[in-house]
Amino acid sequence: MKKALLLGLFLLQFTGYSQSTDVKLSSEKSNDKLLLTIFLKHDQSMNLHEIEKIRTDQGFYENFPPEGTSVVNWFVVMGLGQMVVLELPASKLAAVNLAIERTAWKAFKSEIYPTYNLFPIIKDKLKNNAKVTY
Template structure:
């Protein structure tokens, strides 16, 4: 009897532990798209015309963003340079990297960060629910 009780307790503990380790995915889309934020940091030893000439010569405007990649936003960040937010299938990540390496280097120093939109998750928690849409 004592061993049966221990066996039952063991199984209950195991069952409770396995149920508590469920992984919830924040994305409800179920696709392989991701967002990427790219900082194109100005080299302040060059003026804007010199930077523009390098971008043009390297084919930046013809090759960025690569096919299948969407621009969500493109901002000027004063004192830093430009910030580009892209949406892309995960399979296009290497194409974005190559496009940056081949056409933006020399004109910019780059920083690239995977990002996601937190607003749909946090929206209902905010006291002020207004969102600016341009």
């Protein structure tokens, strides 16, 4: 009984959140480019000077972001750390992961989320579809 319930919940996960098939997928529009949101969470046992020294010593600024990727946004999230949004071809995902592992891990704890831009799909449905650009 438990296995049947788990299987049903698993299948519901894929059917319940599907998008309409009449909309082109964003990867079709942008030649397999994706957005990658990276949270570089501050280790609060260190001060900013210590974090910066580790980052510099490990070659963070020379190796991140990797060749073939571009920074869309880079924010400070107060109380958390930094949030970086990269645009990259799917083939560069491993290179970004390695750059984070090799140059940021002692200074930060990281969380990485592949994302996509839903705004072009949903903007016509919104009452106020103004988009802020910086």
